[in-house]
Amino acid sequence: MMKLKNHVAIISGAGAGLGLAIAKRFLGSGAKVFLNDISIENLSKASSLLIDSGINPKMFDSLAGDISKENDVETLFKTCLSRFGPCTILVNNAGIIQEKSFHMISNEDWDKMISVHLRGCFLSCQNAIPAMLEAGSGIIINIASQLGQIGGYHLAHYSAAKAGIIGLTKSLALEYSKSGIRVNAIAPGPTNTDMVLENLSKAWRKRKALELPLGKFGEPDDIANTALFLATNDSKIYVGQTLGPNSGDVML
Numbered sequence: 001m002m003k004l005k006n007h008v009a010i011i012s013g014a015g016a017g018l019g020l021a022i023a024k025r026f027l028g029s030g031a032k033v034f035l036n037d038i039s040i041e042n043l044s045k046a047s048s049l050l051i052d053s054g055i056n057p058k059m060f061d062s063l064a065g066d067i068s069k070e071n072d073v074e075t076l077f078k079t080c081l082s083r084f085g086p087c088t089i090l091v092n093n094a095g096i097i098q099e100k101s102f103h104m105i106s107n108e109d110w111d112k113m114i115s116v117h118l119r120g121c122f123l124s125c126q127n128a129i130p131a132m133l134e135a136g137s138g139i140i141i142n143i144a145s146q147l148g149q150i151g152g153y154h155l156a157h158y159s160a161a162k163a164g165i166i167g168l169t170k171s172l173a174l175e176y177s178k179s180g181i182r183v184n185a186i187a188p189g190p191t192n193t194d195m196v197l198e199n200l201s202k203a204w205r206k207r208k209a210l211e212l213p214l215g216k217f218g219e220p221d222d223i224a225n226t227a228l229f230l231a232t233n234d235s236k237i238y239v240g241q242t243l244g245p246n247s248g249d250v251m252l
Contacts, residue, residue, distance in 0.1 A: 002030030003232045008084045010034045010076065012067045012124060013094030015042025017193035018143060020049070021220035022091055022227045027055050029228060031089065034080040035062035038094070067094040067120035077127040086131040089231050092121040092165070093143040097199045102156045110157050117161035121168060129172075129181065137180040141230050142169045143223075144187040146246040154204065162187070166242055173240030182239050184230050189246025191218045213248030 009026050013019040015037030023033050027050065037043045043062040051057055061083050065072035080087055096116050098109060121142055132138025147155055148162030169185040176183060190196060190208050196217070197205075209215060222245050229235050230243065244250050 003228075003234075004089070005030035007031040007088045007231070008034070008080065008086065009089035009091060009231070010036065010080055010087045010124070010128070011091040011093055012036045012120065013143075014062070015039050015046045017195055018188070018191065018220050018223050019091070019093040020046050021224035022093065023060070024050065024053065024055070025221075025224040025228045026089070026231065027059055029232075031059075031231075032084045033060045034076070034084060034087070035060060036065055036067065036076050036094070037062070038064065038066050040064040067092075067124065068115040070123055073120075073123040073127055081131075086135065087128050088132070088135070088137070089139045089141070090124060090128040091141045091143065091227060091231075092124050094120050095143065095195070097155070097158050097195055099154045099200050099204055100157075101154055105157050113157040113161050114164070117158075118164040118168070121165055125168075125172060129176065132181045133176075133179055135180075138182070139231055140169075140172065140181065140183040141227055142166075142183070142185040144169070144185045144242060146187045146189045146244060146250045149187060149242070149244075149250050153207075169242065170240045177239045182230075182235070184235070184238050184240065185242040186223060186226050186230070187242050187244050187246065187250070188223045189218055189244070189249040191220060191223060193220060211249065216247060218245055218247055 009031045011019050011023050014023045014035035142165050144165040145162040147159040148166050152159040172183040226245050
Protein backbone atom coordinates (compact mmCIF):
# COMPACT_ATOMS: atom_id res chain seq x y z
CA MET A 1 0.00 0.00 0.00
CA MET A 2 1.91 3.03 -1.30
CA LYS A 3 -0.30 5.60 0.43
CA LEU A 4 2.58 8.06 0.78
CA LYS A 5 3.95 7.83 -2.76
CA ASN A 6 5.16 11.24 -4.01
CA HIS A 7 5.49 12.55 -0.46
CA VAL A 8 8.70 13.85 1.08
CA ALA A 9 8.90 13.57 4.86
CA ILE A 10 11.31 15.21 7.26
CA ILE A 11 11.46 13.43 10.62
CA SER A 12 13.49 14.85 13.50
CA GLY A 13 14.93 12.61 16.17
CA ALA A 14 14.91 9.80 13.63
CA GLY A 15 18.16 8.12 14.62
CA ALA A 16 16.39 5.76 17.03
CA GLY A 17 13.17 5.10 18.92
CA LEU A 18 9.91 6.62 17.75
CA GLY A 19 11.49 8.63 14.94
CA LEU A 20 13.16 5.61 13.38
CA ALA A 21 9.97 3.54 13.69
CA ILE A 22 8.01 6.30 11.94
CA ALA A 23 10.65 6.55 9.22
CA LYS A 24 10.39 2.81 8.56
CA ARG A 25 6.61 2.99 8.33
CA PHE A 26 6.67 5.98 5.97
CA LEU A 27 9.30 4.40 3.74
CA GLY A 28 7.27 1.21 3.59
CA SER A 29 4.33 3.30 2.40
CA GLY A 30 6.23 4.90 -0.46
CA ALA A 31 7.48 8.20 0.96
CA LYS A 32 10.96 9.57 0.54
CA VAL A 33 12.27 10.33 4.00
CA PHE A 34 14.90 12.74 5.26
CA LEU A 35 16.11 11.75 8.73
CA ASN A 36 17.44 14.25 11.23
CA ASP A 37 19.12 13.55 14.56
CA ILE A 38 21.64 15.37 16.72
CA SER A 39 23.78 12.21 16.74
CA ILE A 40 25.76 11.29 13.62
CA GLU A 41 26.36 7.86 15.15
CA ASN A 42 22.63 7.24 15.59
CA LEU A 43 21.93 8.27 12.01
CA SER A 44 24.63 5.93 10.72
CA LYS A 45 23.13 3.03 12.69
CA ALA A 46 19.63 3.96 11.52
CA SER A 47 20.73 4.02 7.88
CA SER A 48 22.29 0.57 8.22
CA LEU A 49 19.15 -0.80 9.86
CA LEU A 50 16.93 0.59 7.11
CA ILE A 51 19.12 -0.88 4.37
CA ASP A 52 19.32 -4.22 6.16
CA SER A 53 15.51 -4.28 6.34
CA GLY A 54 15.32 -4.00 2.56
CA ILE A 55 14.73 -0.27 2.14
CA ASN A 56 16.15 1.20 -1.06
CA PRO A 57 18.88 3.67 0.05
CA LYS A 58 17.80 6.03 -2.73
CA MET A 59 14.54 6.58 -0.85
CA PHE A 60 16.09 8.21 2.21
CA ASP A 61 18.88 10.48 3.33
CA SER A 62 19.97 11.99 6.62
CA LEU A 63 21.64 15.01 8.15
CA ALA A 64 22.84 15.54 11.69
CA GLY A 65 21.89 18.78 13.36
CA ASP A 66 20.47 20.42 16.47
CA ILE A 67 16.77 21.02 15.89
CA SER A 68 16.79 23.88 18.41
CA LYS A 69 19.31 25.90 16.37
CA GLU A 70 17.98 28.11 13.60
CA ASN A 71 20.89 27.58 11.20
CA ASP A 72 20.77 23.80 11.59
CA VAL A 73 17.05 23.72 10.84
CA GLU A 74 17.40 25.95 7.78
CA THR A 75 20.20 23.72 6.49
CA LEU A 76 18.07 20.63 7.07
CA PHE A 77 15.22 21.93 4.94
CA LYS A 78 17.50 23.27 2.20
CA THR A 79 19.36 19.95 2.00
CA CYS A 80 16.10 18.00 1.83
CA LEU A 81 14.88 20.32 -0.94
CA SER A 82 17.99 19.74 -3.02
CA ARG A 83 17.90 15.97 -2.46
CA PHE A 84 14.20 15.10 -2.74
CA GLY A 85 12.17 18.29 -3.18
CA PRO A 86 10.09 20.31 -0.73
CA CYS A 87 8.92 18.73 2.49
CA THR A 88 5.27 17.66 2.29
CA ILE A 89 5.14 15.84 5.65
CA LEU A 90 6.89 17.14 8.75
CA VAL A 91 7.17 15.03 11.89
CA ASN A 92 8.50 16.96 14.88
CA ASN A 93 9.72 14.11 17.03
CA ALA A 94 13.10 15.15 18.46
CA GLY A 95 13.11 15.17 22.22
CA ILE A 96 14.92 14.61 25.48
CA ILE A 97 13.73 13.58 28.94
CA GLN A 98 15.07 14.08 32.45
CA GLU A 99 13.70 12.77 35.74
CA LYS A 100 14.19 15.43 38.40
CA SER A 101 12.32 16.95 41.34
CA PHE A 102 10.91 20.34 40.37
CA HIS A 103 12.89 22.27 42.99
CA MET A 104 16.11 20.70 41.68
CA ILE A 105 15.55 21.69 38.04
CA SER A 106 18.17 24.27 37.05
CA ASN A 107 17.62 27.15 34.66
CA GLU A 108 19.81 25.27 32.20
CA ASP A 109 17.70 22.11 32.54
CA TRP A 110 14.52 24.10 31.91
CA ASP A 111 15.90 26.05 28.95
CA LYS A 112 17.28 22.94 27.25
CA MET A 113 14.00 21.05 27.65
CA ILE A 114 11.93 23.90 26.23
CA SER A 115 14.48 24.55 23.50
CA VAL A 116 14.67 21.00 22.12
CA HIS A 117 10.94 20.31 22.26
CA LEU A 118 9.12 23.58 21.76
CA ARG A 119 11.65 25.80 20.00
CA GLY A 120 12.61 22.91 17.74
CA CYS A 121 8.98 22.39 16.81
CA PHE A 122 8.53 26.12 16.22
CA LEU A 123 11.59 26.44 13.97
CA SER A 124 10.74 23.36 11.93
CA CYS A 125 7.15 24.45 11.35
CA GLN A 126 8.29 27.91 10.28
CA ASN A 127 10.62 26.36 7.72
CA ALA A 128 8.03 23.88 6.43
CA ILE A 129 4.92 26.02 6.14
CA PRO A 130 5.93 28.47 3.35
CA ALA A 131 6.43 25.64 0.81
CA MET A 132 3.24 23.95 2.01
CA LEU A 133 1.32 27.20 1.51
CA GLU A 134 2.71 27.48 -2.00
CA ALA A 135 1.67 23.90 -2.75
CA GLY A 136 -1.74 24.32 -1.13
CA SER A 137 -1.22 21.21 0.98
CA GLY A 138 0.93 19.74 3.70
CA ILE A 139 0.92 17.58 6.80
CA ILE A 140 2.50 18.40 10.15
CA ILE A 141 2.60 15.85 12.95
CA ASN A 142 3.90 17.03 16.31
CA ILE A 143 4.95 14.40 18.83
CA ALA A 144 3.74 15.56 22.23
CA SER A 145 3.11 13.35 25.28
CA GLN A 146 0.25 12.33 27.50
CA LEU A 147 2.22 14.04 30.27
CA GLY A 148 1.51 17.31 28.48
CA GLN A 149 -2.14 16.59 29.25
CA ILE A 150 -1.95 15.28 32.82
CA GLY A 151 1.49 16.26 34.10
CA GLY A 152 4.32 13.98 35.12
CA TYR A 153 5.90 13.07 38.45
CA HIS A 154 9.45 14.48 38.54
CA LEU A 155 8.95 15.58 34.92
CA ALA A 156 7.59 19.12 35.26
CA HIS A 157 9.82 20.67 32.60
CA TYR A 158 9.19 17.82 30.15
CA SER A 159 5.43 18.00 30.75
CA ALA A 160 5.41 21.77 30.28
CA ALA A 161 7.29 21.52 26.97
CA LYS A 162 4.89 18.86 25.67
CA ALA A 163 1.85 20.89 26.76
CA GLY A 164 3.28 23.76 24.73
CA ILE A 165 3.47 21.53 21.67
CA ILE A 166 -0.21 20.65 22.05
CA GLY A 167 -1.13 24.33 22.26
CA LEU A 168 1.02 25.14 19.23
CA THR A 169 -0.61 22.31 17.28
CA LYS A 170 -4.10 23.69 17.89
CA SER A 171 -3.05 27.22 16.97
CA LEU A 172 -1.43 26.14 13.70
CA ALA A 173 -4.49 24.07 12.82
CA LEU A 174 -6.73 27.09 13.34
CA GLU A 175 -4.48 29.25 11.19
CA TYR A 176 -3.61 26.95 8.29
CA SER A 177 -6.30 24.29 7.85
CA LYS A 178 -8.15 26.33 5.23
CA SER A 179 -4.87 26.61 3.31
CA GLY A 180 -4.69 22.83 2.98
CA ILE A 181 -2.19 22.19 5.76
CA ARG A 182 -3.32 19.58 8.29
CA VAL A 183 -1.66 19.90 11.68
CA ASN A 184 -2.17 17.28 14.39
CA ALA A 185 -0.34 15.91 17.40
CA ILE A 186 0.32 12.51 18.88
CA ALA A 187 0.55 12.25 22.67
CA PRO A 188 2.08 8.83 23.32
CA GLY A 189 1.99 7.24 26.70
CA PRO A 190 5.17 5.70 28.12
CA THR A 191 6.88 3.75 25.38
CA ASN A 192 9.75 1.28 25.40
CA THR A 193 12.44 3.38 23.77
CA ASP A 194 16.08 3.79 24.72
CA MET A 195 15.32 7.36 25.80
CA VAL A 196 12.79 6.15 28.36
CA LEU A 197 14.68 3.07 29.48
CA GLU A 198 17.97 4.92 29.93
CA ASN A 199 16.70 8.16 31.49
CA LEU A 200 13.78 7.17 33.70
CA SER A 201 14.46 5.09 36.79
CA LYS A 202 13.13 1.57 37.27
CA ALA A 203 11.08 2.87 40.18
CA TRP A 204 9.46 5.53 37.99
CA ARG A 205 8.69 3.02 35.25
CA LYS A 206 7.27 0.46 37.68
CA ARG A 207 5.02 3.05 39.31
CA LYS A 208 3.80 4.30 35.94
CA ALA A 209 3.04 0.81 34.62
CA LEU A 210 0.82 0.20 37.63
CA GLU A 211 -1.17 3.34 36.78
CA LEU A 212 -1.91 2.20 33.22
CA PRO A 213 -5.18 0.35 32.50
CA LEU A 214 -3.26 -1.89 30.09
CA GLY A 215 -0.56 -2.37 32.69
CA LYS A 216 2.26 -2.03 30.19
CA PHE A 217 4.15 0.48 28.09
CA GLY A 218 3.63 0.85 24.35
CA GLU A 219 6.13 0.02 21.62
CA PRO A 220 7.56 2.38 18.97
CA ASP A 221 5.55 0.67 16.23
CA ASP A 222 2.32 1.58 18.05
CA ILE A 223 3.15 5.26 17.69
CA ALA A 224 4.42 4.79 14.12
CA ASN A 225 1.05 3.32 13.15
CA THR A 226 -0.69 6.42 14.49
CA ALA A 227 1.72 8.69 12.60
CA LEU A 228 1.04 6.83 9.37
CA PHE A 229 -2.69 7.29 9.86
CA LEU A 230 -2.25 11.05 10.31
CA ALA A 231 0.04 11.25 7.28
CA THR A 232 -2.48 9.70 4.88
CA ASN A 233 -5.86 10.72 3.52
CA ASP A 234 -7.42 8.26 5.97
CA SER A 235 -7.27 11.15 8.43
CA LYS A 236 -8.33 13.89 6.00
CA ILE A 237 -10.80 15.51 8.42
CA TYR A 238 -8.48 15.39 11.43
CA VAL A 239 -7.13 18.86 12.25
CA GLY A 240 -5.88 20.20 15.55
CA GLN A 241 -6.34 16.81 17.18
CA THR A 242 -4.16 15.11 19.76
CA LEU A 243 -4.29 11.34 19.32
CA GLY A 244 -3.42 9.22 22.32
CA PRO A 245 -1.73 5.83 21.93
CA ASN A 246 -1.13 5.85 25.67
CA SER A 247 -2.10 2.46 27.21
CA GLY A 248 -5.17 4.15 28.69
CA ASP A 249 -3.27 6.72 30.76
CA VAL A 250 -5.49 9.48 29.33
CA MET A 251 -9.08 8.76 28.30
CA LEU A 252 -10.97 11.47 26.43
